[in-house]
Amino acid sequence: MSTVEILTLVIIVALTIGWRFTWLATRVDRANLRAERSWAALDAALVRRAQRAQELVLMPGIDPATALLVSAAASAALEPHLSRRDRERAESDLSHILDAVDPMLLGGPGLLESERARASICRRLHNDAVATALSLRRRYTVRILQLAGRAEAPRPFEMADGRPSGRELGWARDR
Amino acid sequence: MRTQRRSLRVGIVCPYSFDVPGGVQNHVLGLARYLRQAGHRPFVLAPGALGPASEALDSNDFTTAGAAMPVRYNGSVARVNFGPLSAARVRRWIHRGKFDLLHIHEPITPSISLLALWTAEQPVVATFHTATPRSRSMQLAGGVLRGAIEKIDAGIAVSESARNVVVQHLGRDAVVVPNGIQFDDFARRRHLSDHPRLVFLGRLDEPRKGLDVLLAAAPLIMEARPDLEVVVAGQGSRELPEWCRNRGMISVESKIALLASADVFVAPHLARESFGIVLLEAMASGVPVVASELASFLDVLGLPQDESRLGEVFTPGDPRALAAAVLQVLQRPNPLRIARAQQTARRYDWSAVGATVVAVYRAALSAAPAQWAERNIG
Numbered sequence: 107m108s109t110v111e112i113l114t115l116v117i118i119v120a121l122t123i124g125w126r127f128t129w130l131a132t133r134v135d136r137a138n139l140r141a142e143r144s145w146a147a148l149d150a151a152l153v154r155r156a157q158r159a160q161e162l163v164l165m166p167g168i169d170p171a172t173a174l175l176v177s178a179a180a181s182a183a184l185e186p187h188l189s190r191r192d193r194e195r196a197e198s199d200l201s202h203i204l205d206a207v208d209p210m211l212l213g214g215p216g217l218l219e220s221e222r223a224r225a226s227i228c229r230r231l232h233n234d235a236v237a238t239a240l241s242l243r244r245r246y247t248v249r250i251l252q253l254a255g256r257a258e259a260p261r262p263f264e265m266a267d268g269r270p271s272g273r274e275l276g277w278a279r280d281r
Numbered sequence: 282m283r284t285q286r287r288s289l290r291v292g293i294v295c296p297y298s299f300d301v302p303g304g305v306q307n308h309v310l311g312l313a314r315y316l317r318q319a320g321h322r323p324f325v326l327a328p329g330a331l332g333p334a335s336e337a338l339d340s341n342d343f344t345t346a347g348a349a350m351p352v353r354y355n356g357s358v359a360r361v362n363f364g365p366l367s368a369a370r371v372r373r374w375i376h377r378g379k380f381d382l383l384h385i386h387e388p389i390t391p392s393i394s395l396l397a398l399w400t401a402e403q404p405v406v407a408t409f410h411t412a413t414p415r416s417r418s419m420q421l422a423g424g425v426l427r428g429a430i431e432k433i434d435a436g437i438a439v440s441e442s443a444r445n446v447v448v449q450h451l452g453r454d455a456v457v458v459p460n461g462i463q464f465d466d467f468a469r470r471r472h473l474s475d476h477p478r479l480v481f482l483g484r485l486d487e488p489r490k491g492l493d494v495l496l497a498a499a500p501l502i503m504e505a506r507p508d509l510e511v512v513v514a515g516q517g518s519r520e521l522p523e524w525c526r527n528r529g530m531i532s533v534e535s536k537i538a539l540l541a542s543a544d545v546f547v548a549p550h551l552a553r554e555s556f557g558i559v560l561l562e563a564m565a566s567g568v569p570v571v572a573s574e575l576a577s578f579l580d581v582l583g584l585p586q587d588e589s590r591l592g593e594v595f596t597p598g599d600p601r602a603l604a605a606a607v608l609q610v611l612q613r614p615n616p617l618r619i620a621r622a623q624q625t626a627r628r629y630d631w632s633a634v635g636a637t638v639v640a641v642y643r644a645a646l647s648a649a650p651a652q653w654a655e656r657n658i659g
Contacts, residue, residue, distance in 0.1 A: 230455075
């Protein structure tokens, strides 16, 4: 093999490796961004859900005990500066309370029901995005070359979704 | 204040040819029909041609991906297309369509679905129909197709079993949204004759649909019920015993009428049925259901030992078990169960299913980069 041939080979190999790393970096970047954006979407959906729940209190004919319970749980979830853990707990509590409210009181599937379903879907999309980002971050190449940069590792948001939306809209049967 | 929401331009990609009937094709048409009624603009790209007078879709909104090639996939023959020509078509369709989002069905079949997934710049919602744990492409997908799979913004699985496959093989998650039915079309007045009538719907020549099991079981049922009438309807030709009446390929209207006249509906599928849409249509018609014990059927019916199950199940491929289950249904009618089954089937009406699909669209868009997310509102 001549020097030129060896050199060409080395360049080809280097380019291939470089391309692979760039591609991997693109994927890591894409996954991180998706996890960030889906968190923003979930956050917004949860806030809307809590706001709708607070509006329940204004429903005509709602009994004071229900009103108080729902309003307290919704306010707790809307509390600013909650730690991640506390937020997860507060949102789960709100889910449980809303489960316990008589659906007749809600006047059938209204805005609150659709916000609940929306929040549940957003949470699934977010945790899915987080899982993708984390599995890429765990890769040897990604860790060694620090392809994930300094961005903090995303975390899944764990909470109870509640009755209608947890198993989506009640289609799946318990197995 | 409720925010004003703009109607969405949705590009739907179906990998299977519209020249032949099939579950995914029907699902895509049902979805398109719902989206139109809900004020959105669905556009469909698929191989083959749209049937005449399709009320689901304007013919201008359907783009053919060309003629399809038959390939074996998921245990049955699927007509799909691929190659550079198809890739160019897909790219052009996406480019000209100016879609707010793409809804790709069976995204990892080697077809226009996969090509669309590669090309997509807009947010992608993908529906997984397959509930086959050992699907070849699912295994491949784990390695080669990783990058493409990561492009999916929101996954939908048509059943819990389909979702499990997505989780295990692709490492992704999916929201469970089942296939829809036109409930009101099926919930009609029943017309029963004096003979008990057993009905089977499905391809006659595809072993997977299990007609052979039914044909072996029918004589056993007739020992107890000699007046049993067996009616089958579906594509394909094959030799049938003389006591079996073959209606051939029938229209939707005839299918509805046939179900309205049935005393028992049998789904003897051997394996790999992605979704029990036939069961739901039978349930909506108020027909008692006997089905083989497959994951996707159990998703709909409930476990066999469950008192509140909505139909009888039997070991797949076992004619004796099938016969016993049918006799059980014929000899001890259970009106309460039929009513509950009908009520359950109503939940699968497109009005509910379609609304949830749109909720997934909205959620995917709200998590999309700004230029796409803006299209969600206002």
